[in-house]
Amino acid sequence: MPSRLHVSGDVTVPGDKSITHRALMFSTAAVGESRLRGLLPGEDCRSTASVLRALGCDVPGLPADGGEIRVTGRGIGAWTEPAAWLDCGNSGTTARLMMGLLAGRPFTCTLTGDDSLRGRPMRRITGPLARMGARFREAGAPGCLPIEVSGGPLQSIDYVSPKASAQIKSAVLLAGLGAGVPVSVTEPMLSRDHTERILGALGETVATEDAEGGVRITLAPSGRPLPPLRMEVPGDPSSAAFLVALALLAEDGELRIRNVCINPTRTGFFRLVERMGARIAMENARTAGGEPVADLVVGPARLRGIGVGAGEVPDAIDEIPMLAVLAARAEGETRITGAGELRVKETDRIAAVAGNLRTLGVEAEELEDGMIVRGTDRPLAGRVQAFHDHRIAMAFGVLGAQPGNAVEIDHPEVVDVSFPGFWELLRGVSGG
C-alpha cells in the first residue's frame, strides 16, 4: 500500500441506472425499433430487462461495454401475462415503475424480489395506483412484495405525494401513460425528472409547474403509439460520486470523469461537497440523451463538516452514505437531518453507515432521520458490513483506499448491482 494517495486518470463510469431502467421500459412500450447505447449492465437493470422479457418483450442482453442494443417494441398493448412471478431482484425502481406500467394491463401477475426488496415499503405505490383502479394483493409481509397486481382500465388521478420520490411520481405517470388517462403528481420538491424528460422527447405533453405544496407534474397522454427511442445513456452521477470522493481524499493528483449526467435533480452531492471545501469543474457541458452532461474534473481538498437539511436530501439521496463517510475525514462535525428515507433503501443506510463508522473508530451518532459524524484524522481499521447494499460497500471501499486505513468489506461483490468494475476502476485511479 503506497503511503500517499495519488489520483490520476481520465475515466468514464457506467451508464446511469435510473435512465437505463426507463430506456428499457419505454422502448418495450414503444412501437418500432429503439436503439440504445451506454446502458448500465448492472444487476438492477438486468432485472428490468428480464422482467420485460417475461412479459413477452424482445430485450437483448445488456452489453458489458455499453455498446448499442436494438429493442423492437410492439406497444404496451402487446405485453402478455407472464407464466411465472416477476423477479425484480434487488431493484426497487424495477418493482415500483413496473407496477405503474402493469396497473393498466388487462391481466394479473405477481412481482417479487430478493430479501432486501421484499422488506421495502410498496404501499406508497399501490396506494395511488389502487385509487386509479388497479387491484393489489399482498402475499408477503404487510405492504411488501410479493404483490399480485390485477390491472385493467384506470381512472385519472391528481395525486399529492407526501415525498419527493421519483419512483412514486414515475409509477403514477407511467400508469396514466399505459392506460391513456391524464394524471398529475404534486411532490414537495422536484425529484429526479428522467421520466418526464423521456416522455417529452417521445412527443408527450408533460408540464412541470410550481404549485401549492411543491411542484406539480401533469401528463395528458396523447393516445398515439410511443415512437422508438434513440438514446445514448450518460454516465451515472451516483457512481461518479464515489470517484469524486476518492479524489477529494487524495493527497495529490487530479481525476477527470467524462460524460457524467449533471441533471440538477441528481447533482446535490457535488453541491454539498463543494460546501465542504471541494472544487469540482464541470467542463465540456453539452446535452446527450435529453440530459445535461459534462466532464467532471476534481482533485484533493481539505474538507470541513457541514449541516445538511431536508431540502437538500432528494437531489443527493443515493449519495448520502458517501457524504457521511467523507464526513469522517472532514474537520469538525457533519449533521445530516431530513433523510429518514435512507432507512428504507436497499438497507437501513443510516444504521449501516453510522454502525460501520463506529466499527472503524469514528464518532457517529444515529438520529431518527439522519446522523452526526465527527471527523478524525486517525487511521481507521476494521471489518465493515455491506448489508448487501452496493452503495454501502462502495462508500467504505473509498475510505479503504486511503493509505493507513485498513477497511475490510464483508461482501465486496455487491457493487455489481450498479457499478460493475468498481474495484478495478478504484485501483486503477489510485496510486502512490
Ligand code: S3P
Ligand atoms: C430512483 C429514485 C430514488 C432513488 C433510487 C432510484 C429512480 O428513489 O433513491 O435509487 O430511478 O426513480 P425514491 O423515489 O424512493 O426516492
